[in-house]
Structures are given as structure tokens and as C-alpha cells.
Amino acid sequence: MVAKTTIVRFATACMLVCCFLFSGAQLHAQRDAISTDEAVIKEGKALFEDWTCNTCHAVGRKLVGPDLAGVYDRRELDWIKSFVKNAGKMIADGDPQAVALYEEYNQIMSPWALDDNQIMAILAYVRNVEENPVVEAKPTDGGGAVSPGAGGSGVPESYLNTIVVALVVVLILILIVLALIISVLRKYVQDKGELSDDDEAIVNEKFSISAFLKSPTVIGIITFLVIVLAAKNVIDGLYTVGVQQGYAPKQPINFSHKIHAGDYEIDCQYCHTGVEIGKSANIPSVNICMNCHSSIKTDSPEIQKLYAAQESGKPIEWVRVHNLPDLAYFNHSQHVKVGQIECQTCHGEIQEMAVVEQHAPLTMGWCIDCHRNTDVNTKGNGYYDKLVELHNSSSKSAMKVADIGGLECAKCHY
């Protein structure tokens, strides 16, 4: 009995292993059936984005739908093709793998009108990504301890520091050398011993630090320096009143621009809908978040806050990071749509910020500097045609914002 069962078990195991190996080999053969041709991969990439596969699928991680890495190892190509074309039908027909997927992900992929070649191209792209993962550059520490100077012009601060340190070292060396020379000379003179009394007094004179410190000249200089430094600090301090550069308050939801704008490369305008049409860029309303988060990361406690807001009807009270005074009028569409300024110009490397911080000082000096130095984006804009013509007739340099009234008070204050 025992032997029999053992044999049966052994046989079954062998069969299973064989099957597995065989099927594995077959599926591995499938992987090889997928093209590695550059052109096909390129086409696949385009398809992957154009058909918005990337909204729900990624290679190497799960999104709304399954991770696509190695899908050709798990499923037969024909199965993949028919699933892509009409997943709903397969589930309805009771295909066990399709039903299992449905039970796991709790949703049905929409049918896509892709032909077999296109699907193969997409798989080629997936294979390519899987086999040649892009090495992500480690984001630098965004602590904000060192902030680039306003306007970012001139020598970088680190160079300056190095130069200062070098100068100090050189000074100390010079002092040491001088001291050495003095002692050598003194010794030499004393050894000679042919000095008058006066000279002897000078040579043997003891240097008194306390007398030096008490001399009116030194006191005067020190007092002067202290006052000047104090005044400078006070004035500098006053200039920073109300300047919140580096301000990175804790937000009610731990939202990360790094994930959304950086990792997933979601277009800024997808959420900040007003940026090209109005004064405000707009903080997205909850319904925009829900476009994705109705199915992505639904169990995250941070995302749960969205649902709570939706249920209670109370909007989320974000903490405002960029606060312009009410007396200043700033319009996003003028800068982003008309001027084609990158968001990062004022907001910093927002796609790398896990917590948003105020990058620019947002002072009037900062605005004015930029208006002085920035060329007007006149290309293809009929509004500026005549102005450019007039400007070029009298000047060789490019037309700056300041040249067309960009420094006038009533451009921002009214």
C-alpha cells in the first residue's frame, strides 16, 4: 500500500515537474517570440502611451491592473491577444485565468481595438523595459538647507567658501612665517650685542595683550565693527520679514509631488487646471484626485482621507505654501501660457519634492530681476509682432519684459 501510494505520488510529481518544465520551456519560447527590434519597441512604446495602457499598467509594479513584467511567461500569447481585445467576453465565457484575474483585481479591462501586431509591439516594449530597467537617478536630498541665491547669478556659494578658507589658511601661514622671522631677527640682534639702550629696550620689549586691547584705537575699531555688523544683521533681518523661502508646512494629506509629477510624470496641468486660463493655477479638487484614486491605492490611510472628505462633504484644507501679498496681482496664464515659463522656474524642482516647499523668495526684487532678464516669448504671438519690429529697429539685444513695461507698478498693483 505504502509503496503503491509512494509510486503514485512519485509519478504524479514527475508528471507535474515535466509538465511544468515543458510548459516553462514553451512559455520561455514565447518570450523569444517577442521582437527585440528597436523599431518595434519604439512603436510599442508609442502604443503603450497612446492607448493609455500606462494609466493602469506598468512594468515592474502593480497599478490598477497587473504588473506586465513577464506576462508572456505567465500566459500564452494567444490568450494575451484575446484578453486585450475583449477581456469581458473571456470572463463571461468562464476562462479560468481571466476569472481569476477578475477576482483578484475586481474590475474588467476595457476592450481595446488593437490588432495582433500592435499587441506584439507592446509586448516587445514591455520585454525591453523588463530586461533593460532604467537606472533611476537617486533624488538629491531636498532638505533645503542650502538655497541657491536669488536669481542664481554669480559664483556658487561653495566656491566662495573654499576661497575664503584658502585665504584664511594663507593668512595664518603668513602670520606664522612673520613671527618666525621676528624671533630669528631678534635672536640675531641679541646675539650681536652691540645695541644702544634705546634699541635694547625696543628689542626686549614685552608685547602686552591687555594694553593693546585697551588702546582707544582698538576699542574704537571694535565698537565700529560691532555696530556695523549689528546694523547689517538688523537690516538683513528686516528684509526677510514675510519672506517664506523654504517654507514647507505639513499638509493635511501627505501628498508627494515626487511620486505624481516625478515618478509617474503626470502633467502638472492634469491637476492644476487653471494654470493656462486664469490667475490661479488651482489646487485640485477632490474629484480630480478621485479620477485615479477611486481605484489606486484605495487602502492607503492618506487616500482614505479623500474618501472621508467626499463623504463628509468638507473640502480639504490645504496649507497655502506660496503666499503673495494681496496687493500684488500675479497671473499664472500670463507666465505659463503666454510666456511659456516652466513651472520649475519659480517652483523649483517640484517633481522631486516629497513635501512642497517654497523655492523662490517671492519678493518684489525677485519678480523685477526676472522681468529685467527674461526675453519676451514673442514667437508666433501676433500680439507682439509690432513691438518686436519696433524694438529691433532700435536695439540689438532681445526684447526683455522690462522693455515693454514689465517694470511698471500697475502691471501688478491695482
Next chain:
Amino acid sequence: MKENQKTYWKGIEQLTNDSEFVKKNSSEFPEYLPVSNEEGNSNRRDFLKLMGFGIAAASLAACEAPVRKAIPYLNKPVDVDPSVPNYYASTYVNGGDAVSVVVKTREGRPIKVEGNKYSTIAQGGTNAQVEASVLSLYDKERLTGPTKGGADIDWETLDKEVTAKLGAIAAKGGQIRIVSQSVLSPTTKKAIGEFISKYPTTQHVTYDAVSAYGISEANRMSFGEAMIPSYDFSKAHTIVSVGADFLGTWISPIEFTKQYSKTRKINDHHKEMSRHFQFESNLSLTGSNADYRTPIKPSQAGPLVAAIYNGIAAKAGQAKVSGGASVDHANKAINELWANRGKSLVVSGSNDPAVQVLVNGINTMLGNYGTTINTDAPIYYRQGDDQAMNNLGKEMNAGTVAGVIFFNCNPVYDSAEGSAIAAGLSKAELTVSTSDRMDETASAVEYVAPDHHYLEQWNDAELREGHFSLIQPTISPLFKTRQSPESFLKWAGQDVEYYTYLQNNWKDSYFGRQTDTSNFQTFWDKALFDGVVELGGSSKSVAYNYSAAASAATLVAQNYKAGTGFQLALYDKIGLGNGSQANNPWLQEMSDPVTKATWDNYVTISIKDANDLGITLVEGETQLVNLTVNGTTVKVPALVQPGQAIGTLGLAVGYGRTKAGKVANEVGVDAYPFITRLNGANIMDVMAGVNVTATGEGYKIAQTQTHQTYMGRENVIQESVLSEYKHDSGAGRWHPKIYKEGKYVKPSKITLWSGHEYNNHHWAMTIDMNSCTGCSACTVACQAENNIPVVGKQEVLNRRDMAWIRIDRYYSAANPAGDKKELENAAENPEVTFQPMLCQHCNNAPCETVCPVAATTHSTEGLNQMTYNRCIGTRYCANNCPYKVRRFNWFKYHDNTQFPDNMAMNNDLGKMVLNPDVTVRARGVMEKCSMCVQRIQAGKLAAKREGRRPVDGEISIACASACPSDAITFGDLNDPNSKISKTLQIEEKKDGEGATERVVNEARAYHVLEEINVSPNIWYMTKIRNKDKQTEA
């Protein structure tokens, strides 16, 4: 060319050169410093203490910036983008007044009302009341829900109780009345109809606070059709008005102003204009614009109309009627009317049907029906029936009315039957009001079922037959109010949402009358987008019944007898109208175009009568008088008014509210009880039983009149007459010359200024003084657009009113005067000129050079910029401004309990009206007209986003777009195709040409105070009166 040698004056004190007046006006600011707060007298130590505290507090506060929240929508509505305005076509409705408007909303709040240019009636014009109505939406005095006996209840309870009581009344055959002002909405009328069919003992009684019943009654007598025809002043060459203030308040003033101004526009290619005769008692806005104005007593109006009738009848070969007494200019008017048959118009403001029958006869004989008068599309603004209202008063007093519903009306206050109705209320079983506030009527009834404000509701309005204007909500209801027609339907047992009801009514009644589309949704969407739907009127016969004229003339001869005592002419003001919007501080503080008074009701009295009574008016200082009308005496200040007919007094209705709210209560006296009855209609004239006596008690009227006087610089007004203009376009122009090196040269030839060149835009404005009627719509529009504070009566008295644009009103004698005596005679009936005055945006701006902190600077687009955050309040600029258009913030007007009248800045509700694109100014800074720079910037940006230049007309500023007479043209002088460039006939800018060197070829265009060479960007066009050149005197 001879220069204009007329003498202009703004007030009698200036005319008589009162010493106090001269003293006050010799300094820039009449105020004494320091500005005292309640106790005042702060000393140096207080100052130091405060300064120390201030510095400490400021530095402490600065350490940590406050955490500010940014709260996005939970679910953003598709069409609402924060900071991007939306515009909705709707209709301003207030009682019988209705105007098609476009409402600007920001983040779902209406903040500005402008005219709808698609409307063929108002054609985009507005008036002060329309402009101000958006603030009434945010009035804290509005009811927040239904009430019973003054206590809040919910709608279910109210509906249950009202329906039960209505049922009980109907069951025993008790009488029910719905009382309302003219209802313009056909769908609301249908709902009322359903209510009536449910409760058949119901009658709908309509009245108008200021009635035009006499006109519709007269049309019934004359033509057999009770209606008010529509008028077209634009086709009239000769206009005769007997007491009708058709540019100010009469029936449809915006429409009439649009039409009238078309006849006053002249240029080198069109040197014709209408001639306008006005016969009236009070100096009205219309009278101020007339070419020939004759002051008459109210008792002369009827006989004058009869005399005109006879004059025309003699020429037309019709039978004369009895009576008739002519006055000055009447014969001239008759001759010109006859010469312009079919192109003339005679109107009368009288509500006496007998007078109106004669007016109809005159217009019939002149052949004006079908040309300037259109009976096919009657006006629906005034549907009131004075007889029915009078009956209601009697019935209620007798206790025969069991149930009464006051639908958006306040007859206890604003009808002649007020006291009878008030007395009858306690005798009724059910009393309901739908008022938006606890007004005089609502506080006396049991149930109040408050209606939505017009900006919160769906509705329609039929302004004239076949001409519809739709109302769509621009904000969801602020309070738990409900639309009255929905209430009527509910009480009639129909549980239907009014929007559905409205749409169904349109589907059934009007959709079939148009042929543009067969899809109702398309039709409806377009109707809402346009705001207006025109389906055409129906033709009516106008066969005049001449026998009616004879009997009317007999009545006139009986009723109009010149007594010996004073006569009182009641009127409604341009600002406050019938008083329904009395709690609107913008209207209260709007300076009356003619009297220039704010915040007050006063009796206007002629100079002669004032002298007889020993009353003088100096700097607003006057006396209280006892005005007795048919036994009732009120104490009211007297305002000495040039042009007031001798022996007459004028008093406005709309004041003396007791329950309108904090702003309006106890301002002025109530004149509604003085309305008399004649031939079954309510008459605004009291021809007997009027007396006035001086009390000797001093009183101050807050007039803006003499503020900002020019003192002796007379050529701010340049005018001529049409005959002169015809052979010289530059007639009336004054060309100052400055002596330089042995010869006289133009002031612009001598300059210290290097000048500006505007390469991009060159914003400028022209103001046609010939079109400007002085209606002051622009001043309120500016107030709404630019967050201008209301300062209250005391501060106006202190001459600290904040208006950025004001209307200067000048009186003058018809002829150059030799001596002061002659001027004073002329003051009995002066000519009037209106001149809107605002920052002139000088190219050589004197304010800019004196500012020590460069807070006021010049832009590259011709604007004079005022930067509040830079201003330290030295007021040097105001001192140096020759036009006196700069305003100083003496106080913090926002969030300050000392200025409760400044409704728009002192509570959360009122603040919703503020324009978010314009800074609310702090205390201690100067402000002035910015030429709506926020609109210019927004318009430029819209063009830039689309990569093109702005199109002319795309950028409009608040005053120009409000103007019902198109007197203000704003635009870009660098755009050769702009309207303003064409109006000024300015030569195209050459490269390198400075702003002051531009050549303007329009001979009428001038700069105010050209001699000082500040080179403004505001051009005025000479005033041309259509008067014969006078040779006498």
C-alpha cells in the same frame, strides 16, 4: 472765433461769491488736521506710546507668518474656474422695472451687473439702480427664511397653514387678493392664474408705486386699447415733454436715453440733432438736457397741453378744444412740431388721463403713430390699476377681504392707499407677504414667505409685447427663500419645481412661435445664452376718438386752476427711484445729478421763494421748513434750486423708510401720503393745499456740488449752438495762447516735459458732453467695479466722498452776462451742463512729479498709475492735481464699525460683492481712477493667449460700458481702426512720435484746462445746444 464768455457756476454760493465759500475753497482740503476720532486730542506722548507699541507688535507679528489655508472645491463645477469670471445673461427686475443684463460672476458670486447688448430695448445701457442692484443681493437685512408673526418657521409649516387658511376662506366664499406691482413675467402670471383657478374668489390687484395708469387709461379712451405704447425718441426731430422725466425716471429711462442720445450725436458728417422742449416744475434730469426749458407750475401743465393741442389742431384743420393757456416757447414748439410731422414726439409725465388723451390727440394729428410711437408692441413696465388699488384700500378697510397676499410689494409704504391697507390688515384672516425683508408691509402681516433676489432665480419677463428677457440664477440662493410663483403653485396644490414649470410654459407657449429651430433644447439654450427672445407684437388699430379730446379738455379746464398758494410736484429720484432699493448705500450716496445732494430728501424751492422765506443755501447749510400738504405737516430741509418754477416745491418719494434696514431707515421724509387722485388716477402733483414755512432751524444737506471747485477757470465747459456749429465745427472752442518770446503760442509749445512715446497701446477716452445726460450710471458702475467705499453723510459733509468719477453739474446763463444781477435772474432758469470728471491720465501729469516716493507713475500705455502699497499719504499729488480727482482714504473704511453704511466692506455677506481683482485700499493712501486697469490687463492677456492684438471694443471699462447714452468712448489711440481714433480723427502714430504730439483733427475735441498743458488722455467734446442764436440781451 469768439471765445465762450458765459459764466458757469456750480452752486448759488459760488454765484454770489459767498465769503465763507471763497475761504474754504482757497485751500485744497477744507478739513482741519489732525483728523479727530471720537475724543481726538491725542498728544505727542500718546503718539510715542502708540509708535512703540506698533513697532513691538509689528515685529512680533512678523516673526511667524500666519498659516493661510487654500481650500479648493470638493467637486469643482465644470464651468467654474477660480479667478476666471463667468458671465450670464439675465434680467434685472424690480417691480415694474426690467432691464436685460449680463451678470459677471467670480467663483459663483455675482459681482457686477452690466447691460446686455443683445437687447434691442436697453441696447446694453444700464442706470444707477441696475448697477447697484448686485449689492442688494448681499444685504444683511434680507430675511433668511419664512416667518410667522415675526418668528422663524419652516416652509412645510408655512405651506400647511397658508393652504389650510386659504381653503377655509375659499370654502366660505371669502375674498382673496393678490397684490403686486406690475408683474412682467408671463410664467409667473400663469402661476398666479393657477392659484386663482384653485381659489376663484381671488383677484390680482396690480399697482405701481409711481403710476402710469393715466396713460393706459387715456389710450383706452382714445383708441379703445388700454396700454402704454412704446416710444422711439431716436426718430424724433422735435421732442416736447411736459413734465416727463424720460431720461431719468419715466417708464423706461434707459431705453429712452439710448434713443435720445442717438439724436444728439453730431460730427463733421452729420450736423443735425433733435430739438428738445421741456416744460416742468422741478429741474429734472431731462429738463437739464433740454434745449428750451420753461418752468411751469403743475397747474399750468394741463392747460399747456390743451394749448399745444389747439395750436396743432389749427394747423391740422381739426376742431379746437376748450381751454388752453400757453407759456414761453410753447408757440415755437407748436410750429416746430408741425414742421416735423411724423418725426416728432410729445410726451407728458402727467398721470391724469385727461391730459394724456390730449397728448394722444396731438401725436395723432402730428402723424407720430407708426413712426415715433409704436402701439403694436406696447410696453409692459407699468400695468398698475389705480382704481383697483383704491378699491382694495376701501375693501380692506371695510374688512371684506379675508385673505391677502402681498407679492413682492410694499403698499403700506409705497402706495397712496398705504394707511387704508395698514388699517385693514388686522381685519383679514390671512395676510402673507413675499418681501425679501421685514419692510413696512411684511412686518404688519402674519406670514412672510420671502422670495429670491432676482440674481437667485429662474424666470422670464415680457418687457414689451413679444419681447422677452430671461432670468437665470447666477448664485444658488443665499438663504432659505423660495421663489414666489413656486409658492403660489404650492398653495394652489401643485408640487412642481418652478424651473420645470417655466420650461414647460416656454415649450407650450413660445417655442412654437419661432421657426429658427425645431429642437426645444437648442432654442432654450440659445435663449438663455442671448438672454432675450423676440417674437414680435401684434398690430392694433389707432383710430383716435376726437370726441374724447373735447371731454378731456373740459376736465382739464375744470381741474387745473392756478391758485395763489404753493404747488407741490412729487418725483422719484434717479438714484433711489421708488424707494424699494432704499437700503442700498451705493444709491443713497450717489450724488443726485441735479441737486448734487446725497443721503437726503429735501424740498426744492426756487430762489425767489427762498428769498421770500428768508432761506439761504450756503455750502449745504440750509433750514428746516414745515411743509404742510392737505393738513399733514412734515419737517424737511429746503434746498434752493435754480430752475425750480416759482411758486412750486419739489419733493422726492422713496425716502422716509422706517423698516427697510439700517442704511435707509429715518433718511428723509416719506412723500407717498401726499399723492392725490384725479380722474381716477394717482397724481404726483399737488395743486392746492400746500404751504411751507421756515422754522429757523439750521440743517446741513450733504451736497458734493461745491466740492472740487475750479475757482475762476471758466473754460472747463466749452459749448456752442447748432447753427454756429454748422458753419464752424470748432464753434465754442477756446484756444488758449501763452506769451513766449514776443508772440503767442499754443501751451503745448512750451514745455519742461520730455514726453512719453507709447509703442504698444495708448489708452484714451472721449466724453461727448452733448450726449452725456448726467444720469450717473457710470458713478455707481465705477463704485461696484473698483471697490469704492461708502463714507456716509457726515463724511460727505466733510468733503471726503470717494467717488473716482463724479458728474460736475454747471449752471450758466443763456447769454454772456454783464453783471451778477443778470446772472441771478438767469438762475431762475439756467442752462445746465454735465461734465463727467475723472482722472485725466495726463501725459504731463503734475501729480507724478510731486510724489516723494514715486507712488504715482506713468505707464507705457498712457495710464497714470497709482500704487497704493507705495503711497505714504503726503497728499501732495492731490494738491497738485488741477482736476481734483484724487481721493484720500481718511479712514479705514473696511471692517470698521464706525462705517456701518459701507455695507460692501463691513460684513461677510456684503464683502461677497467686492471685485477680487481690485485692492481694498487701506487708511492713509491716495486713490483715483485707474482707467479700470484690471480690465485692460485682463483684455490684453486674453488677446495674448490667443496670439493676437486686442480687438476694439473687446476691452471696455466700467463707466463706458454702463453709459446708456454712449457718451463715453474708451479705446486705443494706437489702433487706427478703433472707434476712439475715428471719433477724434487722430492721425496715425508715426514712429518716434510722442503722445503729446499726436494730431487730433476733430474740432470739437478739447482738453479741460488746456492752458496748463498737462496733456490729458481724456478728451471732451463741446456741448452743442440746438438753440437759435440769440440776438437780444
